[in-house]
Amino acid sequence: DTGVSQDPRHKITKRGQNVTFRCDPISEHNRLYWYRQTLGQGPEFLTYFQNEAQLEKSRLLSDRFSAERPKGSFSTLEIQRTEQGDSAMYLCASSSRNRDDTQYFGPGTRLTVL
Amino acid sequence: KNEVEQSPQNLTAQEGEFITINCSYSVGISALHWLQQHPGGGIVSLFMLSSGKKKHGRLIATINIQEKHSSLHITASHPRDSAVYICAGEGTASKLTFGTGTRLQVTL
Numbered sequence: 001d002t003g004v005s006q007d008p009r010h011k012i013t014k015r016g017q018n019v020t021f022r023c024d025p026i027s028e029h030n031r032l033y034w035y036r037q038t039l040g041q042g043p044e045f046l047t048y049f050q051n052e053a054q055l056e057k058s059r060l061l062s063d064r065f066s067a068e069r070p071k072g073s074f075s076t077l078e079i080q081r082t083e084q085g086d087s088a089m090y091l092c093a094s095s096s097r098n099r100d101d102t103q104y105f106g107p108g109t110r111l112t113v114l
Numbered sequence: 115k116n117e118v119e120q121s122p123q124n125l126t127a128q129e130g131e132f133i134t135i136n137c138s139y140s141v142g143i144s145a146l147h148w149l150q151q152h153p154g155g156g157i158v159s160l161f162m163l164s165s166g167k168k169k170h171g172r173l174i175a176t177i178n179i180q181e182k183h184s185s186l187h188i189t190a191s192h193p194r195d196s197a198v199y200i201c202a203g204e205g206t207a208s209k210l211t212f213g214t215g216t217r218l219q220v221t222l
Contacts, residue, residue: 035210042202
């Protein structure tokens with residue numbers, strides 16, 4: 001257990017539905033990252049927060065994707081009008097710029113879009 | 115061509131063997147990370163390197179900045195080392211660009 005939690009761990013949804021995932025980082029970590037990993041591939045960067053500010057978004061993050069970190073603590077990632085191609089593992093990581101900047105990963109949320 | 119490439123993609127070794135996994139990168143990075151991923155998805159950070167060599171137990175990581183190459187070595191491999199090993203380059207804002215991973219299976 002790295003101290004980063006994600007909820008839910010698994011989500012099965014039908015195409016066209018909206019889904020929301022939550023990430024709770026290690027409490028003193030000011031940086032939070034979202035990654036997506038498809039089968040057999042390494043993770044890909046989606047977006048990054050420093051405190052509550054979303055500082056960078058990947059081109060992979062289409063307008064159907066939105067992420068928030070309203071109080072600089074937990075974060076949510078919402079996917080609207082899900083497509084089968086959204087099926088993947090969604091990983092959250094947090095780090096502290098004031099420490100060694102090592103990213104600590106959550107267990108991930110596995111999304112299956114039918 | 116991926117910005118971070120690993121080899122081999124798959125590796126099978128017998129218990130006790132010395133293992134090397136290679137990583138090459140084509141972009142400017144501030145550090146190179148080695149991570150371990152077990153079935154089910156959990157990722158653990160093993161090393162973060164910006165130069166030279168680091169050792170932790172039976173694991174050794176090296177980096178050659180001029181050649182843009184890093185290696186992860188496992189000495190006296192054990193079945194519990196079976197996992198996917200991923201290297202990642204750290205860019206701006208500590209954003210990681212990952213390789214596709216090396217799946218290691220250590221047999222008795």
